[in-house]
Amino acid sequence: MSSLKYLPGRVIWRMPFPFRLANAINPSYTLRCVLYHDISDTTSTFTNGLGVTVSRKSFEDDIRFLAKYYTPVTLDEALHPPAIPKRNYRPVLLTFDDAYASVATEAAPLCQKYGVPAVFFVNSRFVGNQDLALDNLICHVANTRGMDAVNIAASEAEKSPVNLNSVNDACGEFLPRVWGAQRETFRQALVDATGQSIKELAEQAGLYMSLHQLRSLASFNFEIGNHTYSHVYGRNLAGNDFAEEIGRNKSTLESMTGKPIRTFSAPYGAAIDLPGRLVEYLRQLKHESAFLVESSVNNPGTDPMRLLRVSVQVSSNADLFSELEIMPRLRSIRDALFRRPASASPAATQARVAAD
Ligand SMILES: [Zn+2]
Structure with a gap:
């Protein structure tokens, strides 16, 4: 099944002008957002089965592909695109959730090597490996x-x-x-x-970034974002939970990095985990954007507080092309046909929910 879903993209990738053909399916698709978690050639008992790990080679192949065919953008550039974009402008924003240490040791150096900016969404409770998600x-x-x-x-x-x-x-x-x-x-x-x-257990696992690694990322001009204090489902937040999970994480990360925290990604990534009351609270705390995990298109009308990301685990450029260019567009058509707004789709709660 997993290879069948890539079939249309694989066929189009082999044809002349694949990006133009993809564009014909839905020309309004603007910002592509990509999500990774753990970049490692091995898994441990703490990650095996979660579906969060991508090998270093696969990740480097992906980054090389993004750098070649897209314009990798910073969060600011993603939120404020040029009024008249140049021809074939395909902005892509790279993001990482959960602050795995491998992201600091493996992914960040590759991002720098290929000139790809990134946003790292962090649960500050686990920075320094004294506690486990x-x-x-x-x-x-x-x-x-x-x-x-x-x-x-x-x-x-x-x-x-x-x-x-x-x-x-x-x-x-x-x-x-x-x-x-x-x-x-x-x-x-x-x-x-x-x-x-x-x-x-947390020290034995050594899963997450140290405070030093987090500070290094912030000083390299990568953006650090809010992912709740303890990695919790946004649908459950009420009353004092907002301050405990959202406000506390923002202020802790700001004191850790010395930088303002102004973006959020919803743990597990389903639309239900970014309810209106949470968006309102995020806005009050001066978050300017928020991200879900859902494979559909961001277009010029997409609410910056509900930007969609594609969680990527592929083994070829053709499959990455399919994940980024074809499947989101096909899903946008499906959602339009069934008159269902993309942000209400349950897609993000399907398989791999634990990975986000
Ligand atoms: Zn997460």
């Missing part, structure tokens, strides 16, 4: 103790039997259901299942 903790318990251990922890939190089949089910179906004390019970039960403390 729940997704990575679930992944580690599943890989080392089995899904039974995850189900025992989930059942304890929900006080009724829970039967999850995979890490993706646990992150994409169960996590959005639990909040507050339930979420904390789940988290503690998972930690207990490992027989280690969360600090020991």
Whole structure:
């Protein structure tokens, strides 16, 4: 199935003038936004099964492709495009979620080598590896103790039997259901299942950027963005949660980097996780843009608080062409035919929800 979805793009890529042909499908497509997480040739028990890891070679192939066929832009350039763009202007904005250390050690040097600006969305709670995001903790318990251990922890939190089949089910179906004390019970039960403390696990994993790495990125003129303090579902935020998860992360990142934080990406990336009340709060705190994970087109009328990104895991230039040029356009046509606004599409909640 995965190769079939790329078929139209692969065929068009082999034809003369593939970008012109793609443009004919939907000429209003302007800003392409690309999302990555972990750039590494190996996975660990903390990432294996999450679907977040792209090899260094694949990433470099992608970056070379973007630098050759597109105009890689900064966040400012993405938000303020030229009034009269030059011919064949194809702006692309590169983004990374979750602040994996590999992004600082592997991806950032390649971005600099090829002159590609980037935005890094960070959960400040995990910078410095003293704590673990729940997704990575679930992944580690599943890989080392089995899904039974995850189900025992989930059942304890929900006080009724829970039967999850995979890490993706646990992150994409169960996590959005639990909040507050339930979420904390789940988290503690998972930690207990490992027989280690969360600090020991986080230090052992070494998954995320150090404070020094984060500061280095900021000083290299990459943009740092808000991804909530603890990597939580935006649909669950209410009352004081906004200050705890959004305001706290913004002020912590600003004190860490010395730079204003003015952009946000919604963890898990579904439209439901960027509700109007959250957008309003983001605006109050002077966020000027916000990002989802949804493979459709951004056009000149797209709300900068609901920009769409394509999460990329491909193994060839033809497939990257398909992901960036063909599939978003085909989805925009499908959404228009069914009279469904792109931002209301459930596409982002489909497979790989845990990856975002
Ligand atoms: Zn994330």
